[in-house]
Amino acid sequence: MKKGGQKFSALVVDDNKMIRKVEEKLLARFGFETKVVENGEKALKLFDDGYTFDVVVMDMEMPVMNGPVATRALRARGVDCMIVGVTSCGDGPEKAEFEASGLNCCWEKPLNAEIVGTILNKLDNKMS
Amino acid sequence: MQRQLANMKQTLFDQGYLDEQFIQLEELQDDANPNFVEEVVTLYYRDSARLIQNIEQALEKSPLDFSKLECLMHQFKGSSSSIGAKRVKSECTQFKEHCRVGNADGCKRTFQQLKKEYATLKKKVEVYFQFARQIGPVEKACRSK
Numbered sequence: 001m002k003k004g005g006q007k008f009s010a011l012v013v014d015d016n017k018m019i020r021k022v023e024e025k026l027l028a029r030f031g032f033e034t035k036v037v038e039n040g041e042k043a044l045k046l047f048d049d050g051y052t053f054d055v056v057v058m059d060m061e062m063p064v065m066n067g068p069v070a071t072r073a074l075r076a077r078g079v080d081c082m083i084v085g086v087t088s089c090g091d092g093p094e095k096a097e098f099e100a101s102g103l104n105c106c107w108e109k110p111l112n113a114e115i116v117g118t119i120l121n122k123l124d125n126k127m128s
Numbered sequence: 129m130q131r132q133l134a135n136m137k138q139t140l141f142d143q144g145y146l147d148e149q150f151i152q153l154e155e156l157q158d159d160a161n162p163n164f165v166e167e168v169v170t171l172y173y174r175d176s177a178r179l180i181q182n183i184e185q186a187l188e189k190s191p192l193d194f195s196k197l198e199c200l201m202h203q204f205k206g207s208s209s210s211i212g213a214k215r216v217k218s219e220c221t222q223f224k225e226h227c228r229v230g231n232a233d234g235c236k237r238t239f240q241q242l243k244k245e246y247a248t249l250k251k252k253v254e255v256y257f258q259f260a261r262q263i264g265p266v267e268k269a270c271r272s273k
Contacts, residue, residue: 113152
């Protein structure tokens, strides 16, 4: 929790409806106020519309605009919040490319309690 | 009844049908979302039915478009791992390997195996949820939270 009882905010970006549902619930369980969108372009639009988030959980492969492209675009716009990549690609060139696009860290799918806990810790440390 | 349900679940784990991720989903279930796991699994079967159809169609083409197949399977693997469908996930990995090396027969064989595991898991979780729903109200009364 942020100081003053405010919740941390998260944005889930994934083209899979089921995964959006699971990630949203998982983050909510850890006290995040969460929004979900289905691709990178919609994520960008939220930021362009003035929304801010403490953390973005970004899937790698999505239609319309994928993770690496969206991450690069966000960083280019000066977005400096935590962006966490999630992928089922394992270690390899795609993961490295994704990390290089501006992620703070990258995790193997599926998102789980341990990963969210780690994210929360990092955010708490950032605030203090 | 509770013990029976726990045993059912344990068997699914022991036999490798489900993994830790399923437990993660169960932990997200609460009074506000008492059927969360069942909802997620239902969503999985609905979404993946479409994917399976697409893969089936793609496997009928000649020559095979391995890159497209790998992409479809990648989505399927992502979903399957999100509900803890361990055996299905492992078939997905195998399939992707076959795609990578351009092994058409391997793809077709593995896909048949995958469909079998997928169907078996579906039946087993259906039974599990049915049973869980029956004893649901009892469980609530007994919970000492």
